[in-house]
Amino acid sequence: MPLIDPARLAPLLGPWAGRFDVDALAECDSTSSEVLRRAEAGAPAGLVVVADRQTAGRGRRGRVWHAEPEDALTFSLLWRIEGPPARLAGLSLAVGLALVQALEHLGFRALGLKWPNDVLGLCCGGWAKLAGVLVELSSGPRGTQAVIGVGINLRAPQVGLDQAAAGLADLGPVPDRHEVLAALLASLGEVLAQFARQGFALLRPAWEARHAWAGQSVRVIIDAGKELTGSCVGVDVDGSLLLSGPEGPQRVVAGDVSLRAVSGGPSA
Structure with missing residues (x-):
């Protein structure tokens, strides 16, 4: 049985419960690949696939995402917006901001953003990667489609590292993963709605306020x-x-x- 139970998730999403269709899998090749396949078959926006284990999880530049089932939360979201892909400039930054704001809402501090799409945690004397974002865009008759993949470490991975990594457990007590996922989805819903109306420009000050590399x-x-x-x-x-x-x-x-x-x- 998957670690996420959609029935437990719905009450935590509040007004966003009807906006997301969450499917939890014990295993898949990649949550983004699974969402893309379903999108091609006509799945509506708001589809979320969360998996305990990915056999071919991926990140930017062809990197492989390494995570043990109980040590990470990995999911992908299908989102659509009217207009050409150029309208989505800055989307990966907006997604990163949404993740940080969700974690701040859960009580975590010492968080930062690294351009273009990493969430960092300050621990052990330096910044370490806490979460990553992969946004894949395509155009279709219903506008521009974005598959937004998110991987967040609940505990720091021990293998497959090419940079310093951290987990939420390094920053404080980790809530139940249902609470974490609900907070992330609600924040994504709010930020993406604002992005659809106004683009990245009005989100820019909040992103820059959390920029870990500012002035460096x-x-x-x-x-x-x-x-x-x-x-x-x-x-x-x-x-x-x-x-x-x-x-x-x-x-x-x-x-x-x-x-x-x-x-x-x-x-x-």
Whole structure:
């Protein structure tokens, strides 16, 4: 039996209970792949697939998501918006903000955001990855479709790490996973509704207030070997990263980019 019981989840969602159709699986290849398959078969927006175990969970840049069933919460959400994919600029940042705000509502502190889509926790003397987001977009007759994949560590993973990682347990007592999922979905519902109306621009101040790298010297490595260095100024209204460097202002659009601290800065 899956660790999540949708019947227990509904009362916790309050007014959002009718907006999400949650299906809990003991195992699947990838929650995002499962949602995409169902979307292609006509599933409505608001579908949520949560799985205890993923045999082929994935993150950005082809990374594999490693998590034991009781140590993580992994789910994907189907969301649609009218208009072209360009309307969704900054979506992954908005999703990250929604996750942080949900965790703050649950009482967690020492949280930060790393561009473009990581949630960080401050523990053991530094920032460590707490959660990740993968947004996959496609166009169709009903507008632009987004499959939003979320993986959050309840306890820090012990294998498959290429960067510092943390779990909610490192930051405080962990609520029942139903409470965590309900808080995340309710926050996503609120933030995505605002994003659909106004885009990322009005969410930008809240994101920047939680930017773990604000003012830090960083190195941005882009595919094809291009490298930029500079100080993190902030993010633009479309979610692009703004740097101030030796060659003047730089604007980095979301894509296959790795962010690593220059010596003396934080690391995550």
